[in-house]
Amino acid sequence: MAQYLLSVITDSLDLATPEEMAAIDVFNDRMIADGHWVFAGGLGGPDTATVIDNRGERAVVTDGPFVETKEFLIGFWIVEAADLDAALRLATDGSKACNRKVEVRPFL
Amino acid sequence: MSATDAADAVARVHRAEWARVVATLARRFGDLDVAEEAAAEAFATAVERWPADGVPPNPGAWLTTAAHRKAIDRLRREAKRAEKQREALMPSDAPEPLGAVDDDRLRLIFTCCHPALAVETRVALTLRMVGGLTVSEIASAFLVQEAAMGRRITRAKEKIRAARIPYRVPASEDLPDRVAGVLTVLYLIFNEGYLASGPGVPPVRGELTAEAIRLTRLVRALLPADGEAAGLLALMLLTEARRTARVSASGELVALDEQDRGAWNRELIAEGHALVRERLASGRPPGRYQILAAINAVHTDARDIRDTGWSQVVALYDQLARLDPSPIVRLNRAIAVAELDGPEVALAQLDGLPLTGYRPFHAARAELLRRVGRSEESRAAYDAALALAGNAQETAHLVRRRDQLAGP
Secondary structure (H helix, E strand, C coil): CEEEEEEEEECCCCCCCHHHHHHHHHHHHHHHHCCCEEEEEECCCHHHCEEEECCCCCCEEEECCCCCCCCEEEEEEEEEECCHHHHHHHHHHHHHHHCCEEEEEECC | CCHHHHHHHHHHHHHHHHHHHHHHHHHHHCCHHHHHHHHHHHHHHHHHHHHHHCCCCCHHHHHHHHHHHHHHHHHHHHHHHCHHHHHHHCCCCCCCCCCHHHHHHHHHHHHHCCCCCCHHHHHHHHHHHHCCCCHHHHHHHCCCCHHHHHHHHHHHHHHHHHCCCCCCCCCCCCHHHHHHHHHHHHHHHHHHHHHCCCCCCCHHHHHHHHHHHHHHHHHHHHCCCCHHHHHHHHHHHHHHCCHHHHECCCCCECCHHHCCHHHCCHHHHHHHHHHHHHHHHHCCCCCHHHHHHHHHHHHHHCCCHHHCCHHHHHHHHHHHHHHCCCHHHHHHHHHHHHHHHCHHHHHHHHCCCCCCCCHHHHHHHHHHHHHCCCHHHHHHHHHHHHCCCCCHHHHHHHHHHHHHCCCC
16 A cells, blocks of 8 residues: 545635535545545645745745745645555545545655 | 578567567566566667577567566665665565466556556657667657657656556456557557658658557457457558558658559558458447548548548548537548538538638638639638648648649
8 A cells, every 4th residue: 555645736715615525524434434544634825834944054934835826735635545546536536525626646 | 590680580579579578577576667677688688699599489488587587686786775675676476367468568558558647658658668669769759859758758667656557457447548548649659650751751750650550459459349449450550551652752742532542552451441340340339440440441442532432431420520529520521521512511611610720621621612713712721721830741732732723
């Protein structure tokens, strides 16, 4: 088994609608039942981000995300899956449930 | 054995056995890079040894054994550097299922054509891993720098490993989509060779049609029940049969109605027709490639353009339009309608098609307008076609046709 990060990508700060929340709950329950679930969470928007760079002598604090983009990360799942095909199937259902794009990346 | 004979033997065995050797090793070692490198080294050893030792009685087995040893050597070398990697790469102890050899090649094809890879990457990876073309050959076929093509293939292998793109035939619920994806890759390879064939084109590029046909034969043999694999093979054969007649000695595209039909390859046509008949006899509803093959079968059945069964062609385009209601299908249907119901009817059907950026649309309009005597508009349509990018043979053809029109 390998782990994958399923990132939820959006271009709007609108919260999930009640219908989307209900579909996400169903999807989460099924992932738990099928043994795919590791962790999941929703995030604040890019405006709530703060970047710290402490590679130099002093930590530099910057308001905002590390890069401004039209689309951004708004939530994620970490899942266990046998291979990319299995992870893509989960992402396909997850995207449908939350009604947003989902990026799949393997943990190394 | 002479050096030339041995070189010929290696070339022949390379065509026949490369995919099998790579596929077998990829399954044993679970890594495409290891498989590819070991296979290449084994073939290099054959080039050195066979002229002196002779070609072994079972060259495929010889190469697989040699490549297996090369792979183990590499893994041992790497094991000294990284213990962890050794564990990841060591061959599994799972017993090899019987008759798995052909399955291995199918696995290899599905891995190379995985939808998580970009289309141009799937094409390059399939030509390298399954076709056995060198990186430099693939680069020159696609007119990119060898280093860039090398990076593309390396990145693909890294993604396959890191993201765990599985090395297996997809689950049955995914199979139709995934087979369609494989056929798309093969058709892209074919078209890349076909559309660019003619004088001044690097030979490797022209050979892509032969390579595409070879790979499609393999997929057809591995998936004998798949109608679209048979359809695509038939479509390629019937297209390839006309390849030499399609470009003149001076490097100009020759339209279907002007082609020397005696120069068509009868052997390929017979094979293509047999496949189309086989699909018709199956009674199953045909997919896109089978319908396109049937259209090409009608064209290649006519000894003279006037003998073409145009009503059959139009009926087949109707069937295709139901699967794929794209404007390009409607354009091609209209071209056939012109032969059946006249150019005026066809022109009316072209009106409003959203294809103003598509060269064949303007070329078809120009020909139809010319036939109804609207020379001015025809000339403007040729100019519109020429203003869009296209290959040199096509351009030469359009310029000649335009310049034949009476001056304004």
